[in-house]
Amino acid sequence: MRNWATAKRFPRTIRYPSPNPVSLQWTRSYSTEFPPKEVTVQKFTFPLASHSVKHISNNLDKFLQGNPVTLNGHLNRRPRLMAKHAFAELRDSNGDTIQMMLAHGVTPEKYFGVVEKSIPEESISVSGKVQLKQSRSGEREWELLVENYQVLNQSNLDAARLDKLKHSSPKDLPPQFRYLQLRTPHYQNNIRTRSKIANLIRNTFIQNHDFVEVETPLLFKSTPEGAREFLVPTRKPNAFYALPQSPQQYKQLLMSSGITKYFQIAKCFRDEDLRADRQPEFTQVDLEMSFVSHSDQVGVVVEDVVHRVWKDIAKFPVYTINKNGNLEEISEFSTHKINFTKVPYIEALTKYGIDKPDLRSSLSLIDLSGFFTPLKNTNFPVLEACVLRDAFDPSKKFKVPKALSDSNSYSRRKPIVIPIKTQPDASEWYKNFVEKHLITPTSSFNESQLESTLNLHPGDILAFADRAELPYENPTPLGKFRQLAINEFPNKWKRMIELSNGDLTDNYCTKDMVVASWVVDFPLFAPTESGGSPSDEYPTYELSQLESNHHPFTMVKLEDYDLLETDPLKVRGEHYDLVINGVEVGGGSRRIHDADLQKYVFKHVLGIHHYNDLFGHLLHALSMGCPPHAGLALGFDRLCAMVVGSPNIRDVIAFPKNQSGVDPIVESPSSVPEKTLSEYFITTKN
Amino acid sequence: MRNWATAKRFPRTIRYPSPNPVSLQWTRSYSTEFPPKEVTVQKFTFPLASHSVKHISNNLDKFLQGNPVTLNGHLNRRPRLMAKHAFAELRDSNGDTIQMMLAHGVTPEKYFGVVEKSIPEESISVSGKVQLKQSRSGEREWELLVENYQVLNQSNLDAARLDKLKHSSPKDLPPQFRYLQLRTPHYQNNIRTRSKIANLIRNTFIQNHDFVEVETPLLFKSTPEGAREFLVPTRKPNAFYALPQSPQQYKQLLMSSGITKYFQIAKCFRDEDLRADRQPEFTQVDLEMSFVSHSDQVGVVVEDVVHRVWKDIAKFPVYTINKNGNLEEISEFSTHKINFTKVPYIEALTKYGIDKPDLRSSLSLIDLSGFFTPLKNTNFPVLEACVLRDAFDPSKKFKVPKALSDSNSYSRRKPIVIPIKTQPDASEWYKNFVEKHLITPTSSFNESQLESTLNLHPGDILAFADRAELPYENPTPLGKFRQLAINEFPNKWKRMIELSNGDLTDNYCTKDMVVASWVVDFPLFAPTESGGSPSDEYPTYELSQLESNHHPFTMVKLEDYDLLETDPLKVRGEHYDLVINGVEVGGGSRRIHDADLQKYVFKHVLGIHHYNDLFGHLLHALSMGCPPHAGLALGFDRLCAMVVGSPNIRDVIAFPKNQSGVDPIVESPSSVPEKTLSEYFITTKN
Known part of the structure; x- marks a missing residue:
């Protein structure tokens, strides 16, 4: 949630502590009279943009010859009125800005009055001639000599009051003005980059690897276990859908449905306490492959996708750790074998004290x-x-x-x-x-x-x-210390980069590069924590009650198979996490495709005795000759945030919820009348 | 829902009239014993496919030279055991099938026993040599002489019992065996084609038209109006999200957020009675463009997208109606002006009795x-x-x-x-x-x-x-008659195709071609129906209470502007429907970007007095200089179904709900314990 302390940076009159600031604002300033036709026509009839600011800048000589141009966009700042001229600034849809000059004698007089009354952020269509600007820097800069200035929609006082903040620190704009924030170049870039990443990922899966994108249902089954899912009442008594935390079960059903290479950029839902990097709805790049005999066969596809995102969109070099323990750029990327560094779980925990080590640090x-x-x-x-x-x-x-x-x-x-x-x-x-x-x-x-x-x-x-x-x-106390030290001293103890000539250097910025690794050989199960408080000095464990470290469908490493019966805590799973710069970007595993083995794990290892109610559909699908399969999911919001260099996934989501789960724009969630609830056979309860 | 009458085609023993057939099946046949290591290893350790059936067929001479190949897939039919040989059939992941021959003396003896016990649909990995087959047709056909046969996962008795039906009429397989159905070539093609269509649409928007794909929230605000939305309780008392029926409001917020060309392939939700072509969750291709002054600027983009889908994926020619009233193929597709036929609403209703006329008929x-x-x-x-x-x-x-x-x-x-x-x-x-x-x-x-x-x-x-x-x-009784007559006499009264040399022909199949049109100039409002029953001979109208024909954000045609105040029923809206072969594939409009005009429509035309509670967020976003904008949404499921030639959108959805809203695979919706409900501050009610 935006820090309200920042509100002091703009005038007190627009601090909205009330529960419903938008409506308060609203009733004050607009009429419900029938707008006169000439006013409406003026807003709906206008010339389209003939060019963009960028196009004119790149072809300036051509445009200086005097052909008129039309630009559309928003008024970026409050105009300045001088004796002979008025100056205003237009921001076009690429976020590029240009000075507009109104000159007495050239620009029709009526537009001076229009510009005088204008408020930043109104949308405008302007036409005129391109001319060179008086420039202090000596560089050739241009401006638009305005011949026509048309307001397509007025702006309001909030836009005026927030204008300074919009330019100086858009991240501090109050969240209910998200649309104003999204107009600023930084956020425009975030949203557009996210779209590019999604498109690159899809084309890599489909065109390079012959994957099929399949949409799986969002109205899923409620599993009586957790309170972590969102329920959806239906118009039948005591019958609920649940929104899925991931497409895990449906994608396994797809493996039994003849889809051999599945992926999906999927919406997922999680009803739990929100942290800075959590949202109740989030997006996952989900994939699964059948007839695979080793997780590396999934890994090479994921590496290709992730490598392209960093190389083609972030334009960052990607490193692994070579046999000397130094960083080495992946210059020739293989799509046949694993390129990223593999780190066994035990090595990660003993060397770095965490299962997602930041390997940029030595x-x-x-x-x-x-x-x-x-x-x-x-x-x-x-x-x-x-x-x-x-x-x-x-x-x-x-x-x-x-x-x-x-x-x-x-x-x-x-x-x-x-x-x-x-x-x-x-x-x-x-x-x-x-x-x-x-x-x-x-x-x-x-x-x-x-x-x-x-x-x-x-x-x-x-x-x-x-x-x-x-x-x-996980992390251990010392693993946490290491992380804190890396944050505290960002330029120290950097791992050396080994150049192709063998030279070593640590002359690089850790922000502009990527070290990618697979953490492997996780323990398949962990003991549940027993009693105590999460802030106790030491955790205590209930060794007789195990839980899956990731999910109960993960396959045991065959080397450890016999331990599954004798000492399950010692069993390593065929799970693998993708860790980039110390961030867990994704996780996957080979799955158990054998119904008997899956039942054994449910019943005898995890003690889930009503597994048939919970997972009968999955067991049945497995038993119909479901082929061996493995897959992975990437946190798409996190990946996008990393690419644009933001610490917070809210920066790459158009309309995020705040930490109370509230959408500050539309003000959801909201109350629902009892009459409506009865149609769903529910009622509220305190 | 599948017709249960078809159950008679397979043995009575697998008719499952009980509420929980899957679990019944389940408890019967599987053990929870610890599977021996050698059994598990056999299922998880296997050679990858070296080739596909198709690749071998296309390069047969090379493979006849005797190098061993490995194929993975499913056993397509029950094997036949003869004196000297056994024959089985493998279906690979492309759905191509090939005969496997086990020959005594060549194939290790143990595999005869394996094959004898095998059940169709088990997943297998087989290796051997490619050889020519005795062929009656005289064509060169090949088979695999098996040297290694490994069962990767057993199948079950259901697969055996349903095998005949799987081959003869997969559409009649009971819906709880959806994964078996999806394995058949027809459904594989449906699911894979859907993925191709989505990818083509995305690449056309992004690469040809510079659009940005933006994900909008699925946890949206409940609008106290309708009972048509799904509610999502939260862990706050009387606070609900709602699942959106479309991204309409969020995409208009995006227009006020500086995104000038937005699209999204979006999940939408509709809690209403389901028909053959309705699902509670469905997918929409959603787009919106700002700084547009005419709906045709949206239309040309949509035409480009839709035209490519038909030309590149369905491989169908696309026709419009020329000035002579004949069909003419769009040979040169323009991305600068509208190519499809425009039909005003009144013309559609008077000539065809419906607003989505099938123009293939004359x-x-x-x-x-x-x-x-x-x-x-x-x-x-x-x-x-x-x-x-x-x-x-x-x-x-x-x-x-x-x-x-x-x-x-x-x-x-x-x-x-x-x-x-x-x-x-x-x-x-x-x-x-x-x-x-x-x-x-x-x-x-x-x-x-x-x-x-x-x-x-x-x-x-x-x-x-x-x-x-x-x-x-809409349709009028006679419009309905026309539709019925077209269905009843598919080869009569076809509109003539005018060839490039001027010749006319009706020698074409209406199923393999497309006539695309825009229906325009819709009335913006309609009177609400008053009293009476939907089956009364004649409807009656409440002329003083109007409703929007599409949605309340649609702009009036400027020519009719003054009528908005004096006679709103006469007002035509800037709405446009995309109609292909008599199916409404999409609809869109210019929107009202002026807050004052939008308020007038809410309050004085539609009588929505609490518009601020419902749409305050939108009005506020408009008032911050939101630029003029227009957009459209396409029904993606319907489009996919049309491309694969299916009458039912369930055929292009991996896991559809049935007409009771039930997912027959996972058996959702399901009951939730009161204890869980209390966490959401709700309780069930009868």
């Missing part, structure tokens, strides 16, 4: 279990450290940044963060913690080995924390 | 008002006739087809239908009706003029009926 975690045992919780016996080398100048006063040390930055316990200010700090940092019985040296503890492992010097920051052997905490 | 209605006045209802003073020339052989016994004469074919009164069997019938047909006081001759009645007007001969069928002066009945 920071990695150091296992100190050979030196110390943490004493606080025996279920968390692994001690690990992260060193931020040369984080500060030890000759100056230094305090660890609040973001790294504040417990609000961490969901549970925070790591211990120590600035190494002196040489004694570097060698004796641990003694204090041993004394306090937070850690204890192991039997094999060796001081000089510890020193060479950590290699601390004044100016470094050391952080350490404990974690469980098989980390279900 | 049948048109004849005004008899100069000869007779109908006497039954003074509000319906126009008498008109339709003559089906040479409909039957007068020398043989003839009865008017029931479809034309049955009152069930007509929603209100039916026309009087007279077979002209003799010469006296031709000249004296009316006398009986005059005697019965159904019609009366006018003062200017002239018998010989009537005869030359109708020019009846034995073998003709004459129909006549009355209608109102400005026909709000």
Whole structure:
């Protein structure tokens, strides 16, 4: 939600704290009289634009010869009236602006009066001649000498009052003025880029990979399990549809329907608490392929799609990590084998403390279990450290940044963060913690080995924390610390780029490049968390009640098959996440296409005993010779936001809901009369 | 809904009259035991297809040289076991089939046992050599000599029992076996063609016309008016979203948001009684353009899109009606001016009795008002006739087809239908009706003029009926008769095609060609129907209470502007329907972009006094300099169904709902526990 504090930047009179600002505004200023015909005709009869500003700029010599042109668009700023001239600015549909000059003697006098009364953002059609402008910069610039100026629709006082903000900081425009915000070049670019990305994705799937786009139903079945779905009452008593969280089940039905390569850019719905990057409705690039025997066969298609988005639209180079641990640009992209770096889940968790590591950073975690045992919780016996080398100048006063040390930055316990200010700090940092019985040296503890492992010097920051052997905490406290450190020091500890001549460089901007990876070999199941509060220092687990790490249709890795019966927590799934610059952009898996195995997982591993009510349709479809299949889904909103460089998916959605689930433009959700509800056999209840 | 009568075609044992046939089936046949590893490995580890059947057929000589190939697919039929061989049939993912031969001595013996137990529709991976087949036709045909046969997933008894029906009449497969139906070539083609059409439409908009695809919200605002929308409860008391019937309001907001050329292939929702061609969720090709001054500027874009669909995908020629009233193929398609025939609404109603005339037929209605006045209802003073020339052989016994004469074919009164069997019938047909006081001759009645007007001969069928002066009945009784006659006699009264050399021919099949037209100049408003029943012979109207013929945002034709204040029923709107082969494929209009005019229409014409609650957001967006705009929506499901030659949109939707709104696969809608409902602050009610 936009921060209301920003309201102070524009006059108090347009702060709308009331529940219904739009209507308040409304009743004030418009009439319901019958508009005179000449007024209406003027708004509906006008010459079309003959050219765009950009076209004229690119062919200026031709247009300087004096042929009249017509431009249509919006008045970008309040006009300036001078003695001999009036100046105004037009913004055309590409977002390009141009000065319009009204000159006494040339421009008909009546237009001076029109321009004098005009308000920014009115829509206009102007005709005239292109001429060179007096330019301070010395560059050739042009302006339009106005011969005809027609207002196609007036604007209102809100547009006038918000005009300064519109130019200085459109992101701070109040959300009910979304249409004004969307007119500004930044947001226009976002919306247009999103369309380009969707089109590129579709053409890549269809034209390069012979996929079929299939629309699956949005009126789906309610699964009595969760409260996370939106319900849709019908006009039959106690009969509800539900809006789907993903097309997962329908796409598996499609695999049993002879569609061998399916994709869809699909709307999905999620009724849960909204965060900055969550929306109750969102868009997913969904795909599934049958007769595949390995997830890489899906991976190469997804890589081709994602690679094209970054190369063709964002114009960003795409990197992987080479055998030396350096970044290497994907120069020759293969559509036959996996190009992106593969990172096993355990490696991601132990090296980076998270299953979606930002690999642009070279920071990695150091296992100190050979030196110390943490004493606080025996279920968390692994001690690990992260060193931020040369984080500060030890000759100056230094305090660890609040973001790294504040417990609000961490969901549970925070790591211990120590600035190494002196040489004694570097060698004796641990003694204090041993004394306090937070850690204890192991039997094999060796001081000089510890020193060479950590290699601390004044100016470094050391952080350490404990974690469980098989980390279900994700990120671990130290994984979170690493993320915070990367944000806090964006230009430090960058992974080296290895150039084609072998040279190494870290002279690059992490914002304008992409490191793409697959995180693989996830545990298929996790224990449910038992009791406790989400802010407890340590989570506790109910090891006898398992849940799927992703969804219950994910196939076990065949190497781990026997463990499914004996020790399911040790089983790795054929799940794979696509992680780009530390963001989980997508996830997929091979699915269980064998009905017997799927039933076993439902009943004996997950304890879902009424699986037939929930998933009978799927089991039946599998049992009719459904071929082996695998697939994936990409978060389309997130991908678009990353391409346009925005942290928030709301910036790439035309009409997003705010964090209360409210559409500030149309003011939904809204109340419904009891009479209407009765037609759906429901009534409200408090 | 599929006709259950067809169930007799397959064994009685699989008639499932119970509410939950799938689960019944289910519990019977599958185990929840842990499947042995070797069984699972066999299903998940297999060679990928090296080629498709089609590729081998097209390059047969190369493959006859003996290199082994692998094909994956489904077992298309039950195998036949002979003394020396076994024969089976594989259907690959293109729907192409090929014979597999297992030969003792070549094919490992174990596979004979596998094939013997196999059930149609299991998914398989087979390898072997390509060889020529003994062919009766003399054509070179090939078969696969099997060296490896691997079952990737078993099929079930339903697939076996339904196999004959699958081959003979897949449309009659029970709807809960939709995935089996979708595997058959006809349905595969439907689904794949739909994807191609969507892709062609998108690329035409984006690449040829510089449009931007924008997703608009599906969680929209409930408008307290209608009961036609689906509601979505939220987890706030008495706060509901509604699923949109179309993106109309959001796309107008986009016009005020600087998007000058918008389109979207959008999901829409409609909670009303379902007919054969209606679904509760459907898909619309939606577009809108700003800074347009005439609807033809939208029309040319839509024509380009639609023309490409027919030419490139259906491979059908597209015709318009030329100045001689003949069909003429659009050979040179213009993207600068309208190519399709324009038919004013009044012309459509008077000549064809409907606003979506099938122009492939030359049948048109004849005004008899100069000869007779109908006497039954003074509000319906126009008498008109339709003559089906040479409909039957007068020398043989003839009865008017029931479809034309049955009152069930007509929603209100039916026309009087007279077979002209003799010469006296031709000249004296009316006398009986005059005697019965159904019609009366006018003062200017002239018998010989009537005869030359109708020019009846034995073998003709004459129909006549009355209608109102400005026909709000649509179709009129006689318009309906014309439609029925076209269906009943598909090869008669075809409009002539005028060839480029001027020759005329009606030697064409109406199914394989397209006549495209724009119906224009619709009345902007219609009186509401008052009282009475929809099956009354004559409708009655409440002339003081008007409703929009399309929607309240449609602009009045400027020529009729003054009538908006004085006589709104006479006002024509800037609405235009796209009609192809008698089907309304789309509709659009210029919109009112002036807030004052829109308010006037809401309040003073339509009597919507709480317009601010309903449309305040739109009025406010218009008032912020929203530019002039116009747009259109195409019924995408209908368009796809027409392209694949299907009468039913369910044939081009992967998982349609049946006529009770039920998804027969997943069995939605379904009940939801009260506990879940309370989270949404609702409860069920009877």
